[in-house]
Amino acid sequence: MFEVTDEEIGNQKPGEPTNENQKEIEMPDQMELLSLPSELLESICFYLDMQSLCSISQVCWRLNNIQESETVWKTAFFKRYPRLEQGSHQPELQLALKQSGDRWKQLAAWHVSLGAEICAMLDEMGNKYFTIGGLPDPAMQEMKELVSRHCTVLVKDQLLDVLDTEQTDGFEHISRRHYARMLYRELHRDGVLLPLFREFMQRPSEHVNIPEATHLIDQWITPERRRRNASELQHHYQHIAALCLRQLRAAAPHHPAAAWARCKADPFGQTLWSEADVLVVLDAVNAVLYDQLDLLGDQDGRPRTGYAAVAHQLFCGVDAGDVNPRALLSALYATVAGLLGVNMFPVRFPGNSLLRWQTRDGSDSLFVSVMRAGLRQTRDEIMANPYLRIRNVGHESFEPIPRHELLNRLVVGIMAGHRTAHLTDADLLSLNALAVWSETDCRLGFPLLHELSEVFGGIRPMYIHDLTQEFLEQHDGTLSEEEREGLRDSKELMKQRYEQILQELRRHKEVVCLRRNAAPVQRRFRVGDIVRHRRYHYHAVVAGWTERCDATEGWIEQMGVDRLPLGRHQPFFNVLAEDRTTRYAADENLELAPAPLPIGHRELGRYFVRYDGRRYVPLAAVSERYPDPPPPDAEDGDGAAATAAGRGDSGDSGDGPPPGTDGDGSDGDVRLCRSDGDVRL
Incomplete structure (x- = not known):
């Protein structure tokens, strides 16, 4: 212990230690850290995250060697990805560890790069597939290709990481979470929940009860919810x-x-x-x-x-x-x-x-x-x-x-209830498919393949193609030549439908080019603007537009479009309303919301990237397809203002969901129609 005399204190500036004291104070602290046993340094490293471990590796050789410990990186890995510590994930995780050379540091680096790859893929999906409602087959094929290169459990964990960002930045990455949610649900339903339903449906009748059926249905609807698992129930x-x-x-x-x-x-x-x-x-x-x-x-x-x-x-x-x-x-x-x-x-x-x-x-x-x-x-x-x-x-x-009727009652009750407003088109299709699976005790067969093709054939043809191939492989020895030929024809038909989806996506690019070269359309609203209906006062966000009313004559007559002051020859807007419906509204019936607020709608992520506090920022592809209107000159602006002021209540709303669609009347879009159980493009 060194002592400082009063004279030294007097010659020293306030708050400035002597050089000698400075050395005696700093050096022992530094030497004490590096002189600690390796086991104790490893224990200290257990409290660091993966980024900090990478940082201390650059301090000195000693700390670099300490942070290379497998125990340290294993602890840091599960600290960053706690979901993977569950016992049910260990078989796949051990396989991934083996592919990483049995090194936890390498597995962590692999998982981080996988997360970046998934985020980039999800962002690109929004721009490629926004014209198709639900989860299109090309998006699912991309995810399957990614799963084939990585373990399913790692891919699902990264998708859940994307979904968890809603708690911290709910107005950012809206499109990314939209596709992450649909992809995670389908992966979990096909790989985890469907086998559970199959086991449930094939039990003896005395072991079939409604508590487990209720729990399985709840899991099927929102499998990413982890707050109510089987053990908690x-x-x-x-x-x-x-x-x-x-x-x-x-x-x-x-x-x-x-x-x-x-x-x-x-x-x-x-x-x-x-x-x-x-x-x-x-x-x-x-x-x-x-x-x-x-x-x-x-x-x-x-x-x-x-x-x-x-x-x-x-x-x-x-x-x-x-x-x-x-x-x-x-x-x-x-x-x-x-x-x-x-x-x-x-x-x-x-x-x-x-x-x-x-x-x-x-x-x-x-x-x-x-x-x-x-x-x-x-x-x-x-x-x-x-x-x-x-x-x-x-x-x-x-x-x-009966078991199948029990599940059907639960499924029908859900689809008829008010909570269906929270379900996407992909969720509703999946519930329809579950009802079909339950009718056959979740066994592959001709009736099941036929019914599933009616549900999924228009939007997920390769899903039916793969199921048909699985059925052929399981029953090849018991099928007649005529049956095998019919199944092969069915596979070929599903491939043709898949090509039709790809053609529709290519046609979308042609529509964008045509609009880019066409004369600009005078409109008062941009895609992403939050508007209010003049008569019914609901708020909505603009998701698309057409130059004039693009609907059938029957719909135009039913909605009284021709009785509006400007009739059908005015821009019509596809809007996502705050009541979670999708509407097709006339320009004269809308006005900018004086106090814009976020809109809660299940399809927001299909069109928008984020909410900036005033309006929703559309995806790049959406902006190309629906470019912002040109600025009106002063004369047009005065005339538009006068027309808007004199409109008031026209007596007819002139808006609503177009018939045969789910409310989206965008021209050139792939429209998903649901009528009497048929799903078609």
Whole structure:
């Protein structure tokens, strides 16, 4: 320890240490760091991210050698990519590590470069495929080619990284996230969820229950949601069943189940108790679900707190996914009862709210209504309701729901519900395909291939082509020559449809060239402007335009276009409205929004890159196809202002979704039509 005299302090400027002291203070700190054992330096490196590890490698040879440790880079890799640490990812991850020479640093560099490649590919997809709604086959073929060069788990992890940026920069990279979401969903559905559905559909009938079907449907809709996985649902089921077991012990201490230390591990299997004991179990379930947790809602307006709030949000609230709350409550009731030894199953009764319990000898049945606080009735008591006779509800409505019908009910309920506004065209097509898969127990066959070609043939022909090839390889020995020839013809037809999609994309470039050379069209709005409807006052963002009304005569007559002051001979705009619909609006019915705000619409990423606070910035290809209008001269501007001021309410809206489309009337676009189940270009 060195001492500084008062004289030295007096000669020293305020805040300036002596040179001698400066050396004695700095050198020991530097020497102490480098003199630490290698094991301790490695432990310090565990707290660094990958970028910092690369930086310290340039400090000195000692730190460079330390950061080369495989343990250090393995820790840094999982710190940066924590999703890959899951046990289900380890087989593919180990394969990727082997391809990287068993070096974690090399795997990290590979994964970082993969992320940059995926971001560039997603940005390019927006410019190439915006004229096609949904997920076109060329985009999926690009992703498959990328997956063939990298592990699927690494590609999906990078796609999730892109989606996670919405939390930090929600107004940036809109198009990139749009395509990342669709691609991730299709990869996860084909590679993970479809095999799970296949296993589910091929189980014995007594092992098929609505809780798992509900969970699988929820996963199918938004597979990127990781907040409610299977283990989390199982935890809530077990927790509520434990509450019911505690209630059972308090109300009926002599019941056989009261001696259980814990509930069953799964809800499958036959009923374990006599009829009298079953009723005691159901009383305990009703007391917990409807009295303690109050899942049907508060009658006095008191806010829910504690676990009651968690359970209500999970099984009945608005955040409970895209499944009908009746189905969720039925799933909860049947699962909890199964965990307590009572086997219940849903029946075909309208509303998805009736569960059936059958005596062990099959001589009698009891029905429980989950939406009426667990009310128990016999078949005759239910049929005494005259309203049911009006609806032609017969005895077949009390029979168990077959597996394919159970899934179909859930899928149809989702597609008919209000939450479909949040689903893209690709999601709706995928739900249609899932309904087709469920009808055949997820088994490949001629009926399945025919139905899937009706759903996917227009937008994903190579998907049908690959399924047909898979079916040929699996059943080549059992097919007749005529059947094989028909399948080969089907493959050739799918290739032709794929070429048609590519031709439409090439035609898009020709349309851009024609518009570039054509006379400019006078318009008041640019693509990306946020506008307001003069009559209905909804806000929307302009996504495209046509020089005049480009719709059928029937649509023009239905919407009263010719009764507008400027009629059909004015620009019409494709707009994405704030109510998540897509509309085709006349120029005279729109005005710039005085206070623009972001528009929430599922198709924003199809046209736009980002939101700059005032308007949406379109993709480069969208700007080429729909160039900004030329600036009007003063005279035209005054006339336009006078016309706009004198328009007011014309009596007819003159806008709406064009018939046969999903609301997008852009000329030259590939239009995806949905009519009576047909999907065609």
